[in-house]
Amino acid sequence: MISLEWNEDMCVGIDEIDADHKKILIIIAAIIDAIDINANAETIEKHFSELAACTASHFKHEEALMKTMGFEDFIEHQKGHQGFLVQLPELKNKLLNSNNAEAAGEVSQFLYDWVIEHILIADMDYVHAFYSEEKYSVSFKAIFQRSSEWLSQRVNISTRVLITALLPILGMLLLSFIAIKDNYQQYKNMLLLDNLTQIVQQVNSLTHNLQVERGLLSSYISSDYQRFSKALTSQQHKSNDEIYAFTTLLNSRKALLTEPMLIEFINSTKIDITELIIFRNGLNSTSISSEKILTGYNLIIGKLLSRVNRLSHIKMDAEFANNITAINAIVGLKEILGQQRELGTQLIDDDLSTHELIHSERYKQLYMQLGMQLNAIFIFNYSATPEQQQTCGKLCNVAKQKAFINKTIEDLMLKPGKEQNSQFWFITLTNRIDDIEIVTDKIINDLDTKTQLKLERLESRFYLVIIIISTIVVLNTLFSTILYHSVITPIRRITHALKQVTLGRYNQQMNESASKDEIGALYGAYETLRRKLLQADMSKNIIKRQQQSLLDRRKERDRYRELASRDTLTGALNRRKFNLILKQEINFAKQDKQKLSLLLLDIDHFKRINDTYGHAGGDQALRDFYDICSNSVKSSDIVARIGGEEFAILMPETDKAQAHVIAERLRHNIQALQIPYGQETIRLTASIGLAQWHEYDSFNVDEFISHTDKALYQAKRDGRNCVVEAST
Template sequence: MAELVWDEGMSVGIDSLDNDHKQLIAILAQLMSAKNEKLGPEGIDEIFERLEGYCQSHFAREEALLAKINYQQFDAHKQSHQAFIKRIPQLKEQWFAKGTESEVVKDKVILFLQQWLIKHILEEDLDYVPAIHCFEEFSRYKKDKKSKHPLLRLFSVKLSQSLILSHRVLITTLIPVAATLLLCFFILKDNYQRYDNISKVLGLNSVIEQVNGITHSLQAERGLSTGYTSSNYRSFAEQLSKRRKNTDAKIQYFLGLLDKSANQEVKIGVNRYMVNFQKIVENLSRHRMHLDQKIVGFEDTYYVYTELIEQLLSVSDHLVHIEIGSSHANDISAINAVLRYKEFMGQIRAIGMKIDENHQDSIYDNVDVSLLVGKQLNILRIFESSANAGQKLICGSYCNAISQRQHLESSYLETMQFNDKDVRAARWFNVMSEKIDILNTVVEKLISEFDEQIYNESQQLKTEGYLIILAMLVFLLAAIFFALVLNYSIISPVRKLTFALNDMSEGQNNIHFESIDSKDEIGSMQLAFEKLRRKLLQGDVYKATVSQQQKEIKYRKSQQDHFQQLAITDALTGAVNRHHFNEVLDQEISNVNNYGNPLSIMLLDIDYFKQVNDTYGHGVGDEVLVLFYQTCVEAVRSSDVVARIGGEEFVIVMPNTTLDNAEKFAERLRQKIAKLEINVADKQISITVSIGVSQWKNDYFTNAETFVAHADKSLYQAKNSGRNKVVATQQ
């Protein structure tokens, strides 16, 4: 067995620990020398005590150092120390154990201690050395104030302990990418919010368009109904019937459109102000029936239509409170203002159908008309404050308060020139309807222009959203590609270097880098690896020379061991020969006398073996002997010894075995041998054995010869009583 020698490659870089390791190697060398020199038990016991004591002091120094740096694996390291301390007394017991293979056991003890020390130094201790160096370096920097960024270094160490290099590279690359993507996300979210608002505006604009159509039809129906009542139900009948159908169709279309509306917020906003709309529509139907039956008059007719129109216009007015943005809300307010202005004009038309009966000089002499004109002026102010330049241009003179006031007065005076009441009513209705139709055209233009503006804006926002998403995807793919390239450029050479180092640790020194292209730290690491590889190759050449010399020595030693083995074993069967059997039996008898354990032996003789030799030849006889020995060896225990002491005579030494147990075992062995079948020239032959068993007694036997002679007598009895038997004789 080779002696463990200190090498500088075992150094952990800490003098106190290196000195401890050197001392432990020296103690193991002393133990090996004691084994070779056959040192007595007292000397061996002293070496084991020195080993145990020095290990305890060494472990104490290590644990104090690890506790100081707050080492993460401290508990596992401490448990490993305690387990080895408990193992030392067990190793000492194995060393002093009696037996035929005591030298082998001692070699195993020394080999275990050497392997443990190598593992302790090169694996366990070197695992925590970097942490110690880092701690000492940081402490020195902190003390001398030479480090400009101690916290940065500390955090980098923590990060290195938590994440592997590839993850750190990816994180370093992806953090700015994530920040950029987050910014793009907020931009996209803002774009989506604006697009959602535009979608709401589109929904609101369609609602306003429907409200305008219904209110315009209701305004015309209100004027016709008022004229119908004022002319004693003789005029406007045909026009009123057509207008009612048109109004009903628009109302039903509007209600159906609300049910199909995709924008829930618009739908909820409309329904909130249309709670009583269905009831008012039903009331309108009843009023029409009463009007046809000539039950109601002008006031009731005017009130019912005005209430329904007001309900519809309130829906349009309150839509601006939905979150759609101030600029769009102002545009919708301007459209609603013109709708209100047109409604007030429609009310003036309805009232004018009645006031011509009073022959007033001016339409403004009527209080209701004056109030409506005042409301118109207020609505026009609202329009001026909320409308944009395009809306004002579309509205033009039709939204001018002075010109509209003059036109209203002139229209009234022109109408009053006619003497016939029905003619005046028809003339007033037509003039005002023409004015209201023009305003309706203005409203439709405003709605159309606003709808086109909103649609274009929604398309622009949709395009912007797609462009943002596309830019995000392109940027993300480019960033991922760059991160992968960067990661590969760093991790790939590091992994190659790691694999090369691992292969080198397994003895493969022929691996080298074909080219070193990088001029950075990785290139320096590869150059350092190549230097290390060449140094190791030089060492391997030296080791090969030494190894060859050791092989020659080992071969000579093996030859010597072989000859020694031949001196104690039977050349044919491999069993212990008679000479070595005598030594073994003397040793076992000595153990019995010292410790009092039972000892038995069995003498075995193959029955009619001479006939086998004579019939089949000595070659077959040799095969029978070998098979017989192998059967015995397979049956006995590891502590038993099988020896060949004659031609076909064998003996088995059985320590710690009483006569009864030996007899039972002999019977099992006899039966097993009787079942053996040996194939010879297409024939099967069988053999039997006679066995004599004896147990050592101090007061009966004087030496090994008398012990064997007693067993031989038992064997003789087995032979004489018919063979293939076991005889165990009590002393």
């Protein structure tokens, strides 16, 4: 037995639609129950009328809702509604006009399948679309939810998980790029400082040798080319070596450096070196005055130092720029002392009186250079680090430097014994210059050492950062890959298993997941669903077997009922079944205003046939008589044996005139019938009474038969083998 009961799980969430579904379900359940208990036609008619009215109203509600929401499949849904309404009368007629159990089972199954499909599938589709309409507020939570839904609709879960896994890797790569870029920038600055340090160191060495050469040359000329010849020649060779070394350094660095200001410095300095070489080659002429020689050397050395000073303007770290400025300041101090040495030597060699010396232009220049020295010391102390200041010591002390120069001028220029003062002056300032050169070399070497150490640390840090970042990226990639597969693989497995379940395959078990997270819960839910469906499938098979058994029993019962309603000899309906059908047809005639006619037939002199041919001959005659009756009337007419040799034929939708024509044809066919029996032939005739049912007569079954029976008796009185109509 198919059973239907309303379950709250069938709710779609719209009260009006749910109420309609409940009514439809109750009505269809009543129809199925009525079919199972073999209810009468009046009950079936009533239930189908209720179902038609309820479904029509429900379809109107649904279609109105679909229109308001602009449902895409509205036309197709509407066609489905109309198709079902057209099918209802056909189902009813099939149920009422078919007396077999198979047709009843088909109608029950169709209604059951339709109501389940309509509620759980068709209506769920448009209701889901109804709830999917955009009804968002402007709160942060709503915006967040809306964004999440937008992302889930446009990006599949595998891509979302992949993005989630890749984001940390991309973040690490970005941070790594920033760290490497910062490290590279520091390395580039240190490399620039290293190159600047080498250039400054080479410039310092070159200018120092030029300063010594300038001093020796000045002394050489002042002594009428008598003294300093050997020392000058040796110094010139040293200067040549320094010029070559500096030129080589500039050429090697030009191809490696990209800083525009540094490249410009190299190009300009190479021009200065060329001028220096030309100038020094011209010193062999004895016609050049010492003044011009000093001016030439001062100009060349000044250019070199000026260009080195501008290197501090290169865009670099402030600490590096201060180091270059400090070195340039102390190198400048050394150059000013060298110029002061040459100027003082000339001033002493001029052999002036004290008054003339004090008021001479060179003496004023001597003190101007003292001011320049003090300014260079101030710049050094401002730019130098405490370590560099400590290295320089008293040489970079403003007060002590000022006192040293004043005392040297006073001792070697303003006291008697001037014939010795020139040499002493030169030696004293040369020693001072040498001391500053030693300090300068130490500061430059210390800076170069620190630069190299920092370069090595930066290189080591770079490789360490690369190793750490590579390790993190590899581990992160590995972890992200594992994470990706730990989410996507179970989902794909469950998706595959669910597809198998939809195909009726329940052998895909999910017992291997022991995790207690959402994936584990999903596995558990699937396994529970699989088992429930397996149980439901098994129950369904049991129910099917029960239904088949019930159908078989029903068919068996209907077969027995059919046998019980049939005459065992002729196969015609018996009197009890005929009375039931007659009652049903009278009700139809009342309701639909249809015409209904009845024939009663009696075989004439049947006792004589039995006496002549025996009961076997009589039985054969009865069988053939039924056959000729069945073949002579319409297929919708009902033939029954209601007595020994008495038969009845019920003719729905047939009036008296039509019935009379059929009755005469039947009488003629019976009279012409020849029944072979052994060596003989049995012939029959029949008396026929005819009556038409009229609503105003209000005949019941018995009264209608009695009324027709009177016509039959009149036919017998009229000589038999004739048709007599009942009087109205």
